[in-house]
Amino acid sequence: xxSSQQRLDDIIAKLRLNKFRITPQRxxxxxxxxxxxxxxxxxxxxxxxxxxxxxxxxxxVYKTVHLLKEIGEILEIGFADGRNRYDGLKPYPxxxxxxMKCKAIIxxxxxNLDHLTSEVEQASGxxxxxxxxxxxxxxxACQKK
Amino acid sequence: xxSSQQRLDDIIAKLRLNKFRITPQRxxxxxxxxxxxxxxxxxxxxxxxxxxxxxxxxxxVYKTVHLLKEIGEILEIGFADGRNRYDGLKPYPxxxxxxMKCKAIIxxxxxNLDHLTSEVEQASGxxxxxxxxxxxxxxxACQKK
DNA sequence: TCTTTACTAAGAACAATTATCCTTGAACTG
DNA sequence: CAGTTCAAGGATAATTGTTCTTAGTAAAGA
Ligand SMILES: [Mn+2]
Ligand SMILES: [Mn+2]
Ligand SMILES: [Zn+2]
Ligand SMILES: [Zn+2]
Numbered sequence: 464x465x466s467s468q469q470r471l472d473d474i475i476a477k478l479r480l481n482k483f484r485i486t487p488q489r490x491x492x493x494x495x496x497x498x499x500x501x502x503x504x505x506x507x508x509x510x511x512x513x514x515x516x517x518x519x520x521x522x523x524v525y526k527t528v529h530l531l532k533e534i535g536e537i538l539e540i541g542f543a544d545g546r547n548r549y550d551g552l553k554p555y556p557x558x559x560x561x562x563m564k565c566k567a568i569i570x571x572x573x574x575n576l577d578h579l580t581s582e583v584e585q586a587s588g589x590x591x592x593x594x595x596x597x598x599x600x601x602x603x604a605c606q607k608k
Numbered sequence: 609x610x611s612s613q614q615r616l617d618d619i620i621a622k623l624r625l626n627k628f629r630i631t632p633q634r635x636x637x638x639x640x641x642x643x644x645x646x647x648x649x650x651x652x653x654x655x656x657x658x659x660x661x662x663x664x665x666x667x668x669v670y671k672t673v674h675l676l677k678e679i680g681e682i683l684e685i686g687f688a689d690g691r692n693r694y695d696g697l698k699p700y701p702x703x704x705x706x707x708m709k710c711k712a713i714i715x716x717x718x719x720n721l722d723h724l725t726s727e728v729e730q731a732s733g734x735x736x737x738x739x740x741x742x743x744x745x746x747x748x749a750c751q752k753k
Numbered sequence: 754t755c756t757t758t759a760c761t762a763a764g765a766a767c768a769a770t771t772a773t774c775c776t777t778g779a780a781c782t783g
Numbered sequence: 784c785a786g787t788t789c790a791a792g793g794a795t796a797a798t799t800g801t802t803c804t805t806a807g808t809a810a811a812g813a
Contacts, residue, residue, distance in 0.1 A: 541688025571728045583716045591745035600736035665762045690800045
C-alpha cells in the first residue's frame with residue numbers, strides 16, 4: 464500500500480508532466496481527497512478547503528475535480544439526484560454500499576467482479592470499458608434508530 | 609410471460625385500488641412504457657405521448673413517472689448527468705449494459721446476483737434494500753464506425 | 754345538484770453544474 | 784531576480800433536468 468505522501472508526490476509529478484500548474488488551491492483540494500475515506504461531495508471538499516483558503520471559489524473545486532477525474536486520480540460516484548461523491552483513494556471502478564438514511568458510503572469487501580464483466584462481454588458483443596455497482600440499504604447505526 | 613394487455617389491466621386495477629384516477633394521459637404514458645424495450649427517457653415518453661395528446665405537459669409526465677415508480681411498476685435507471693431512463697417491462701433491479709456512444713441500453717443475460725447481495729450484507733451489517741449495476745461500453749454497431 | 758377531491762397544464766422555482774469574463778499568479782526566460 | 788505569458792482562479796450568470804405552485808377542470812360522492 465502506497466503511502467498518502469507518495470501518492471501525492473506521484474500525482475503532482477503527473478500534473479507537471481502534463482503541463483498543469485501546481486497551485487495552492489489544487490494542492491489543498493487534492494489533499495482533501497487523499498485524506499478522506501468517506502467519499503466526499505464537491506460541497507464537502509469546498510467547505511474543507513475554505514477552512515484554509517477562504518477565497519477559494521466553488522467553480523475552482525468543480526474545475527479541479529474535473530481535472531483529477533480526467534487524469535484518472537479520483538473516481539466519480541454519480542447519482543441521479545445530483546449528489547455526486549468522489550473516491551480519491553481507489554480511483555478505479557469498485558462496488559459501493561450506500562446508506563439511504565445518512566448517505567454514508569463505504570467500500571464493501573467483495574470478491575472480484577471481472578468474471579461478470581467478461582461474461583457480459585461474451586454474451587453481448589459489447590466492448591466493456593467500465594462498470595458501476597451500488598448497493599443501497601441501511602447502515603448498522605441507522606438501523607438502531 | 610404475462611401479456612402486455614394483462615399487465616396493463618393489472619396496473620390499472622392497482623391504481624384504482626389505491627384511489628388514483630385513470631386519466632387518458634396516464635394511460636398513454638403507461639402504454640409507452642409497456643411497449644418499449646429500449647428503456648426510454650422522460651423526454652422520449654413525452655414526445656411519444658404528445659403525438660396522441662398534444663397538450664400534455666412535461667410536468668405531467670414527470671409526475672406519472674414518479675407515481676409509477678412509487679407503486680413499483682417501472683424501474684428508474686438513474687444517471688448522474690440527469691438523463692434518467694426507465695424500464696417498464698422489468699420493474700425490479702437488474703443489470704444494464706449501456707453504449708457510451710449511441711446511449712442504447714439493453715438487458716444483458718447474466719447469472720443471478722443475489723449471492724453478491726447477501727455476501728455484502730453479511731460482511732457489512734448493512735440491511736440491503738436494492739442495488740444498481742451498470743456496464744458501460746461500445747455496442748457492436750458503434751464498434752464498426 | 755352541490756360539494757369535495759384529485760388531476761392537469763403552464764410556468765416559476767430549484768439546485769447542481771458549467772460557462773463567461775476579467776484578474777491573478779505559476780512557471781519559464783534570460 | 785525581473786519580465787513575460789498564458790493557464791488558472793474568482794465572481795457570478797447561464798444552463799438544465801426536475802420539482803413545486805397555482806389556478807382551473809373533471810370526476811366521484813352526498
Ligand atoms: Mn470507494
Ligand atoms: Mn432493463
Ligand atoms: Zn446510515
Ligand atoms: Zn452504440
